[in-house]
Amino acid sequence: MIKVVIDTNVFISSFFGGIPREVINLWRDGQITICISQSILEEYIKVLNRLGIDKHEITKLTKLFAEGYNLIFAATTPKIEIVKDDPDDNKFIECAVELGSKTIISGDKHLLNIGKYIDIKILSPREFMHEFFNKSNR
Numbered sequence: 653m654i655k656v657v658i659d660t661n662v663f664i665s666s667f668f669g670g671i672p673r674e675v676i677n678l679w680r681d682g683q684i685t686i687c688i689s690q691s692i693l694e695e696y697i698k699v700l701n702r703l704g705i706d707k708h709e710i711t712k713l714t715k716l717f718a719e720g721y722n723l724i725f726a727a728t729t730p731k732i733e734i735v736k737d738d739p740d741d742n743k744f745i746e747c748a749v750e751l752g753s754k755t756i757i758s759g760d761k762h763l764l765n766i767g768k769y770i771d772i773k774i775l776s777p778r779e780f781m782h783e784f785f786n787k788s789n790r
Contacts, residue, residue, distance in 0.1 A: 653682075653683070653684065653685050653722075654683075654684045654685065654755065654784060655684070655685045655686075655687050655724065655751065655752065655753040655754070655755070656684050656685070656686060656687065656753055656755045656756070656757055656780070657686070657687045657688070657692070657744050657747050657748045657751075657753050657755070657756045657757070658675065658676075658679075658686055658756075658757050658758075659741075659744055659756065659757060659758035659759065659760050659763060660692070660695050660696055660699055661758065661759045661760055662675060662757050662758060662759055662777050663676065663696055664696070664699050664700065664703065665759065665777075667700075667703075667705055667709070670777075671777040671778050671781055672759075672777050674777070674781060675757055675777050675780065675781065678785070679722055680716075680722075682722050683785075684722070685722045685723065685724055686722060686723050686724070687723075687724050687726065687747055687748060687751040687753040688717070688723060688724070688725055688726070688747065689725070689726040689729050689743060689746070689747040689750070690725075690726075691729075691743045692743055692744065692747060693717060695743075696713075697710065697714065700713075724751050726746075726747050726750040726751050728750070729743070729746035729747055729749070729750045730746055730749055730750060731746070732745050732746045732749060732769075734766060734769055735762050735763065735766065737762045738760070738762040741760060741762050741763050744756050744758065744763060745763075745766075745769050745772065748769075748772045749769075749770070749772070753772065754771060754772055754773060755772065755773050755774075755775060755780065755784075756772060756773070756774045756775070757775055757776070757777055757780045758774055758775070758776065759776060759777065764776060
């Protein structure tokens with residue numbers, strides 16, 4: 653199974669459809685495992701609440717996280733300072749390093765500009781779907 657870290661922008665965008673939703677559907681269908689840390693989960697919930705996403709949807713989602721559904725949770729992460737322009741984005745790389753994920757899925761230019769950290773690829777949702785699931789660039 654493919655272990656991935658999903659940046660907040662991709663996770664939030666999944667509520668509005670498109671390729672980000674396809675990525676999250678892969679998780680819900682058990683085809684990928686999400687690697688997550690406390691700081692990532694807190695950011696997901698904070699942004700969902702700020703955007704006014706339906707509380708029922710947020711509850712369903714947090715229940716999946718609480719149950720550990722196709723999920724690996726990092727209790728701690730190393731301190732990595734590679735993203736200079738937006739240090740808050742380091743948490744995604746830190747989580748990938750801690751949990752052995754080889755892929756971060758992001759729409760964030762700060763992360764995408766890095767492209768690769770050690771053996772961790774940083775891919776857009778479209779690049780991820782094309783590379784791992786042979787989905788054509790729609």
